[in-house]
Amino acid sequence: MRNLRAKSPMVLASASQKRLEYIPMETPTPTKISVRGCNIGLMRAGTGRPLLLLHGAGGASVWLPYMADLATRHDVLVPEHPGFGASDTPDWLDNIPDLANFYLDFMDQLDLNGVDLVGHSLGGWVAAELAVRNTRRLASLTLVCAAGINVKGVPKVDTFLSNDEQRVRDMFHDQARADEMVRQAQRPELEDLHLKNRTITAKLIWQPRGYDPNLQKWLHRIDVPTHVIWGANDRLYPKDYAYAYQKLIPGSSVTVIPDCGHIPQIEQQQAFVAALEGFLEKRKVAA
């Protein structure tokens, strides 16, 4: 299952944080896995307990520094959702609950146990739907700037009316950082990938926009330790959403990361990893 290559130059090059330079980096080769006839991309690296990362609307085609960091302590699995990137777009895929049920199949097939499930944005919605259905294989749940619920009266950016540049800018608090991301996103060879991801995202979240009114009725069923991590300056799902999730999931805790937009794992990698590891550590001690 593991396809590991030694040091990743990309990770080292972008690791401005001193700490990272001393961590042995592993970049997994993306592989394909077929789950009940649906082929999806999967990156997997590291050893430890399984940590399943469910990506947001931007997809997961690249092994990022925070994944490499986590892989020094966990068995990190980053699947690419059906309909995204290099994965198949199956006929059955209509909504987020479809993805939640798919990942229950996925965990069954890989026989993952004691999974620390981490979902970001759209992937956070998938994770919450999954945990509402069945936590048998989960040890914990972490929601990062998660979609899925609606908080009345809190304005959100309409990303479907933003142009390509504005859409990237709205993800970040630090606009200097956004400049760099805009440049990266505008590479023409990425157009097909972006359009595919945008198309399936529209199909999954257009209406109601980014939530299912039925989800919040059942979040109380989540019976694993749950942590909510949010960017203080998230414009897509403002931090009121973090507290709303906290209220709806019994015993959950919240970490709001300052100077941070919608993608804490990129914009504030250290703070994000610290928040996640802190929660996972506490959970282990409690257990």
Next chain:
Amino acid sequence: MKIFNFHLMPYRHADLDAIEKHGTSWVTYSNSDYDPQKGAELYHEYLDQMEFADRLGFDGVCLNEHHQTAYGMMPIPGVLAGALARSVKKAKLAILGRALPLLNNPLVVAEEYAMLDNLTRGRFIAGFVRGIGAEYHAIGVNPAQSQERFAEAHDMIIQAWTKPGPTQFVGKHYHFNYVNTWPRPYQTPHPPIWIPSQGSASTIRWAAQMKYTYAQTLAPIAVVAKFFQLYRDEAEKAGYTASPDQLAWSNTIYIAETDAKAMREAKPHMEALANKFLKMPTEMLLPPGYSNIDSIKRIRAAKVTGKPQTIEDLVRAGVIMIGSPNTVREKLAEYQDLAGFNTSLTKTQFGTLPDDMTRANMEAVAQEILPHFRNRLPQGQKQAAAE
């Protein structure tokens, strides 16, 4: 050729500078710019123009459907069709809406169109569209479901019109235990079905296979000719020869004594339509999932939504016909022969064109154009005789 008077019913008193500043007259352009006193007058002005078209001898009048925009005041075209069903005496009455995927219950279209067909004693023409991308922002329906909802709603409506009820309909998006519309359509088996489109190849193929009239929206005549040829080719593949009556072109005509005068008079009104009322960002025109990825790439590459257009550009490209009676006659004949259509959906009001100029234009079209084209068929092409 059949010539219809096609109206977009723009809110022609809109604040054009405000639209320019906002970037679009659609979806997010505030309706605080709508003055009900002026709007009410406009509805009557435009409906009067449609009735005038009937008296002038136009073959039909056309309404369409757009939502939450100053571009057109017809979100529910059936209301206006109802108003015209008794006052328009001879002309056909066409709705070049309804945007079926936007509806959660398209059974109401089977009912609404059947009512109009009865009211007009069979002069009704039933349009089915997906709606442009902006509609999906305005109404909230998922653009990625647009094609399958359209196909399903269409099948259900045809079932309602052709199978003695009650029947059951079970689709993915629509589910009805009882499909049993009262009234039934006046025409047998149902009103003629027209499919307006911006030129999607799959839509053209489907319309040809179904023998539905294909109506091409705003496009340069060379492009129109290509699309119509595609329709004829698809008809041959489906085992029949398409009649030019199955092809309709949506255009604009403005006539004055001389070309120069016509251009001068039409210019501000036409350019208000092209550069203000029609303008929208690409993201609004093309929500993800509305078209397949290849067409989205093609349209994005063409940057169709960006460039300001002059009336001269539009005339040169053969999108519109502006000039003296003679010039317009020559152009229309040339374009008819080039593209092989036998129905012209002609806007005589456009953009900010006021009532008096519109009526003068309509009279000019009635006197100078209609009689010359009444029995004219496309020349120089292998086409089945019309009718």
